[in-house]
Amino acid sequence: MKKFLLIISLLFPVLIYAQHKKTAPSTYDLLIGTYTTGKSKGIYVYRFYAETGRVEYLNEIDGVDNPSYLCVASNNKYVYAVNETGKNGEVSAFSFDPKQGKLVFINKEPSSGADPCYISVDKQQKNVFVANYGGGSLSVLPVNKDGSLGAVSQLVKDEGHGVNKDRQEAPHVHIAMLSPDEKYVLYSDLGTDKLNIMRYHASHPQPLSPASPAFINVKDGEGPRHITFSNDKKHVYLLTEMGSAVHVLDYDNGKLKEKQSITLLSDGFKGQTAGAAIKISPDGKFLYASNRLETNEISVYAINEETGELAFVQRVSAYGKNPRDLTIDPNGNFLLVANQNSDNIIVYRIDKKTGKINRFGADIEIGNPVCLKFAPAE
Numbered sequence: 001m002k003k004f005l006l007i008i009s010l011l012f013p014v015l016i017y018a019q020h021k022k023t024a025p026s027t028y029d030l031l032i033g034t035y036t037t038g039k040s041k042g043i044y045v046y047r048f049y050a051e052t053g054r055v056e057y058l059n060e061i062d063g064v065d066n067p068s069y070l071c072v073a074s075n076n077k078y079v080y081a082v083n084e085t086g087k088n089g090e091v092s093a094f095s096f097d098p099k100q101g102k103l104v105f106i107n108k109e110p111s112s113g114a115d116p117c118y119i120s121v122d123k124q125q126k127n128v129f130v131a132n133y134g135g136g137s138l139s140v141l142p143v144n145k146d147g148s149l150g151a152v153s154q155l156v157k158d159e160g161h162g163v164n165k166d167r168q169e170a171p172h173v174h175i176a177m178l179s180p181d182e183k184y185v186l187y188s189d190l191g192t193d194k195l196n197i198m199r200y201h202a203s204h205p206q207p208l209s210p211a212s213p214a215f216i217n218v219k220d221g222e223g224p225r226h227i228t229f230s231n232d233k234k235h236v237y238l239l240t241e242m243g244s245a246v247h248v249l250d251y252d253n254g255k256l257k258e259k260q261s262i263t264l265l266s267d268g269f270k271g272q273t274a275g276a277a278i279k280i281s282p283d284g285k286f287l288y289a290s291n292r293l294e295t296n297e298i299s300v301y302a303i304n305e306e307t308g309e310l311a312f313v314q315r316v317s318a319y320g321k322n323p324r325d326l327t328i329d330p331n332g333n334f335l336l337v338a339n340q341n342s343d344n345i346i347v348y349r350i351d352k353k354t355g356k357i358n359r360f361g362a363d364i365e366i367g368n369p370v371c372l373k374f375a376p377a378e
Contacts (some may be wrong), residue, residue, distance in 0.1 A: 026050045028329060029058070029101045031373045032338070032345070032366060033070040033081060039343060039367025043067050043081060043094075045101035046364065047377060050331040053347055053362050058101030064092060069116075072096070072375045074123045078147035079103060082116035082130060089116040091130055091141060093149045098378045112152040113137040118175045122182055126202045127153075129176035129185055136171030138187050138198075140207060154206040160192040163220045167242060168192070174225045174241070180233045184211060184254045188224035188238070193217055195224050195238055197254050216256045218247060225275055231284030235308035239278040244291055246278065246301070248309055260309045264291045264299045271295065277325045282332040286313070286355035290323035290337060298323065298337060298348075300355050314356045319346045319363075327372040334360065338369035345369050 030048040034040035041062035046055045067081035076098050083090040089111035094103040113132025121128045121143065128149065130139040137157045142150040162168025172191035178200065179186065185198045185208060195218070197211040218224055223242030229251070230237070236256060238247040248260035264275055271294035278289045280303070287301045287310060296318045301310040320339025328335050328350070335348045335357050345364040348357035 026331060027377045029098055029375045029377045030055065030336070031070055031072065031079065031375060032364075032369050033067045033371030033373075034366065035066050035068055035084070035340070035368040035370060036064070037066070037368065040369075043070065043079075043103060044366060045103065047101065048329060048374065050329040050333055053334050053349065053360050055347070055362050055364055059103065061094070061103040061105065064105075065090075067092065067371075069118050069371045070373050071119050071121050071128070072373055073121055073125050073143075073147070075125065076375055076378065078106075078125070078143075080119050080121055080128050080149070082111065082119050083108070084115050084117055087114045087134070089113055089132055089135070091116065091119065091128065091139075091149060093147055095147060096375070098375055101377070106146070107148045109141055109149045109151055111135075111141075112139050112155050120177055122178055122200075122202060124182075124202055127207060129178070129187075131173040131176045131187060133172050133174055133190075136173055136189070136191060138173055138176050138185075138208075154208055156187075156198070156208060158189050158192060158194075158196075162191055162193050162223070164223075164242065167223065168221070175227060177227055179251075179254070180229055186227060186236070188227060190223040190225060190241055193220055193222055193224060195227070195236075195249075195256065197256065199254070211254045213255070216249070216258070218258075219243065219261075226278050228278050228280055228287075230303065230308055231280065237278055237280070237287060237310075239275045239289055241275045244273040244275045244295075246275075246287070246289055246310060250308070259307075262301065262310050262312070264289055264297070265295070266315060269295070276323060279326055279328055281328055281350065281352075281355065282330055283352065288326060288328070288335060288357075290318065290326050292322045292324070296321055296323060296339075298326065298335075298357065300357065302355055313354065316348075316357060319359060320344050324370040325372050327374060330374060336372055338372050340368055340370050343367050343369070345372070
């Protein structure tokens with residue numbers, strides 16, 4: 001009897017671990033933002049099986065003009081989308097049923113800027129932040145208890161221009177992302193070659209104020225676009241659109257210092273390029289970035305665990321035109337790329353040891369996909 005109890009006591013942790021592993025999330029909702037000027041009607045939701053890479057259509061909501069970027073609230077009950085509709089940009093709020101992948105429209109508010117192209121929401125669900133590309137501004141909209149949006153409570157307007165008269169004639173804000181501790185909001189300005197830093201106080205009527213220093217410059221004409229934070233929160237990776245490069249920045253409580261710049265381009269390439277999206281694998285070991293125009297490629301880099309610096313691993317075809325966005329499933333098994341101008345989403349399997357990707361085959365045909373977001377399928 002004692003021997004039996006000893007065996008059970010030794011096996012118990014293993015059984016608990018096996019049970020935990022078995023019940024770990026492996027099914028997600030894939031939300032897809034699009035431009036509705038072509039085949040698309042609005043926002044689409046697919047079921048994604050992270051163990052197998054299988055995708056399955058669930059739902060869609062139409063009548064939503066150009067929902068080119070999305071974000072999902074931390075409680076998984078609400079989704080917010082920009083409406084990139086020219087001078088009169090708007091922001092839409094939806095309730096979300098993750099079991100059915102169903103979206104229901106709640107309300108819509110002006111973004112107070114032209115061509116909103118990015119949106120994020122804080123974990124407390126008090127405010128959303130909108131990058132108005134054409135308006136060269138950052139908008140803050142309060143979130144009500146029912147998930148609806150209030151009118152813009154604060155508008156941060158940039159000034160200045162860059163060296164490229166065609167692309168940088170005025171400010172062009174491209175991203176607005178909260179720091180991991182949500183004490184700061186970082187937003188890039190393609191038009192002035194700056195990455196700006198704002199302090200964030202969620203409960204204040206106007207929650208943003210300039211940090212000190214309030215920005216960091218990149219090389220003239222690079223055109224900052226998107227950023228992502230390292231898993232250890234010590235580095236920011238900045239992708240430039242016009243320069244097609246990734247800048248590695250040390251990050252410490254709202255302060256930034258550049259330590260490396262690495263190109264997305266192969267040696268000798270002279271064609272037109274435009275960096276687009278940048279993401280880090282869930283284990284924090286690899287970085288993935290997309291490049292458009294005459295390249296249409298995905299570049300892979302290994303992340304040095306101690307320094308945060310990047311080393312080139314691989315460059316592969318996007319198997320489509322204009323890879324606007326990419327995302328990695330939370331289990332780290334698959335990478336998905338949205339090709340805006342070829343109406344497809346390509347699925348790649350990730351080798352977790354090397355970071356390399358290979359086309360998997362479970363592609364999705366959808367009109368003008370430009371944003372990919374995963375949410376738990378409850």
